[in-house]
Amino acid sequence: MDQEIQKPVRVKKEKPQLRQSIYSLLPEEMQTWLKDNGEKPFRAGQIFDWLYIKRVTTFDEMSNLSKELRDKLAADFELSTLSTLIKQESKDGTIKFLFQLQDGYSIETVLMRHEYGNSVCVTTQVGCRIGCSFCASTLGGLKRHLLAGEIVEQVVNVQKALDEVGERVSHVVIMGIGEPFDNYDAMMSFLKVINHEKGLNIGARHITVSTSGIIPSIYKFADEQLQINFALSLHAPNQELRLRLMPIAKAYKLPDLIEAIRYYTEKTGRRVSFEYGLFGGVNDQVEHAEELARLIKGIKCHVNLIPVNYVPERDYVRTPKNDIFSFEKTLKNHGVNVTIRREHGSDIDAACGQLRAKERKQETTN
Numbered sequence: 001m002d003q004e005i006q007k008p009v010r011v012k013k014e015k016p017q018l019r020q021s022i023y024s025l026l027p028e029e030m031q032t033w034l035k036d037n038g039e040k041p042f043r044a045g046q047i048f049d050w051l052y053i054k055r056v057t058t059f060d061e062m063s064n065l066s067k068e069l070r071d072k073l074a075a076d077f078e079l080s081t082l083s084t085l086i087k088q089e090s091k092d093g094t095i096k097f098l099f100q101l102q103d104g105y106s107i108e109t110v111l112m113r114h115e116y117g118n119s120v121c122v123t124t125q126v127g128c129r130i131g132c133s134f135c136a137s138t139l140g141g142l143k144r145h146l147l148a149g150e151i152v153e154q155v156v157n158v159q160k161a162l163d164e165v166g167e168r169v170s171h172v173v174i175m176g177i178g179e180p181f182d183n184y185d186a187m188m189s190f191l192k193v194i195n196h197e198k199g200l201n202i203g204a205r206h207i208t209v210s211t212s213g214i215i216p217s218i219y220k221f222a223d224e225q226l227q228i229n230f231a232l233s234l235h236a237p238n239q240e241l242r243l244r245l246m247p248i249a250k251a252y253k254l255p256d257l258i259e260a261i262r263y264y265t266e267k268t269g270r271r272v273s274f275e276y277g278l279f280g281g282v283n284d285q286v287e288h289a290e291e292l293a294r295l296i297k298g299i300k301c302h303v304n305l306i307p308v309n310y311v312p313e314r315d316y317v318r319t320p321k322n323d324i325f326s327f328e329k330t331l332k333n334h335g336v337n338v339t340i341r342r343e344h345g346s347d348i349d350a351a352c353g354q355l356r357a358k359e360r361k362q363e364t365t366n
Contacts, residue, residue: 016103021149022051022077023156024189027198037072047073048198055160078102082153087161097158101126101150105143108177109154111161117170117206118162122154124187125178130212131247132233134279134308134316137177146178148189155194155202172202175210175231181217191228204228210275215252215260222264231273231304232261236283237291245283254295262299271300278324279308280317289330296336303331303338 025033030044043065050062059070059079085106086098093113100106110121128135129142159169172194174180180187191207194200204227211218212233221230236242236254243249249257261272274296278284292303307324308316319327324340331338 018102018147019078019081020076021081021147021153022047022073022079023152023193024147024149026189026192026196033076037076039069039072043069045198052156052199052201055156055163078149080153081147081150082157084157095158095161097154097161099154099157101146103144107146107150107154109158110176111158111169114171118167119171119173120155120158120169121173121176122151122190123176123178124151124174124180124183124190128178129182130179132212132235133245133247134235134277142178142182145183145186148186148193151186151190152193152200155200159200169200169202171206171208173208173210175208179212179214180209181211181214181221184217184220188224191226195228208273212246212248213252213257214248215256218257218260218264222267225268227270229273230264230268230270231275232257233277234274234292235277237288237295241283241288245279258295258299261301265300271302274301274303275306276303277306277308278319278327280319280323282316284319284323284327286326286330289327290334293331293334293336297334301337303336305338305340307340 027044027048030047031041034041034043046064047062050056054061056062057080059074062070062073065073081102082099084097085100086096088096090096095111097109097111098106099109105126107123107126109123112119112121123146125145126143127140128138131138155169155172162168174187174190187209191209192199194202195204195207208229208231209221210231210233233246234242235245236249239249239254242254264270265272276283276292296303305324305328307319328338328340
């Protein structure tokens with residue numbers, strides 16, 4: 001009698017439950033938690049001092065809190081949801097961190113040293129669904145949004161690394177992996193925490209948020225009336241070319257996007273930065289610069305030209321220096337405020353998402 005062959009049963013792995021990072025709370029939210037747990041609200045100030053001034057690594061180090069309160073904090077919150085997998089340091093002082101999250105996913109954070117201070121570029125998502133054709137971040141798609149505390153912890157962890165050399169984080173840019181406006185609420189909570197005087201106390205004008213162009217969120221962000229800097233990843237002077245580079249242009253067309261940008265500048269009185277990546281032979285010719293100048297005419301703005309980093313998984317090449325300077329000169333001749341971004345970390349995995357992509361590739365081949 002033939003034995004019945006049983007097919008192996010595949011057990012679906014459950015995603016680990018993500019515990020809340022204590023860094024996701026504002027002081028007033030911590031006060032509410034304390035009252036709800038039978039504790040005095042003034043303890044919030046002490047807790048924030050331990051977190052952001054003394055930068056402790058365990059709840060037990062919060063020595064002016066009772067053991068009972070420390071146990072309550074440990075039961076409800078994680079003090080660290082990130083662990084460092086890789087830390088790469090460039091000759092120019094740029095440091096790239098690959099952090100592992102609670103659920104095993106990894107994200108990148110970059111410290112860049114400038115004459116005006118130390119800037120941290122943070123990530124808002126695990127992966128990205130925008131699908132820009134030149135970006136390593138979108139390889140593999142979007143896995144999940146980061147929680148507000150996971151974004152805050154990136155800056156805290158970089159600050160802890162700077163503590164070792166007596167330096168501090170002075171600027172933050174939200175330009176890492178992911179689309180910040182696709183994770184709007186967590187991004188806003190992050191901004192409030194790092195800007196708060198009892199948090200990291202980073203001035204609003206030292207913080208920059210970038211988007212690939214989610215139009216409804218641009219209007220929403222304008223209405224927030226914040227002093228935070230705003231940047232748009234533009235990369236093309238017309239709809240056809242932008243659609244080729246950035247699939248998001250299918251949903252949010254360039255004329256509508258420019259109208260939203262005009263609303264932002266008129267509503268806030270603040271200028272916008274247009275991030276324009278230069279891709280060899282694609283969008284980097286004088287005629288493109290002429291078209292760009294016409295597109296943004298009358299907008300209070302600054303154009304940041306970004307010579308593309310080479311990404312092995314992509315086909316784009318770097319624009320020759322002479323073409324970069326010709327592009328810049330053309331914009332200046334039209335009265336456009338323009339600079340060429342200085343390259344950081346050219347001797348490490350510099351392109352956004354490249355270190356994570358390499359780590360993921362190694363995981364699949366091992």
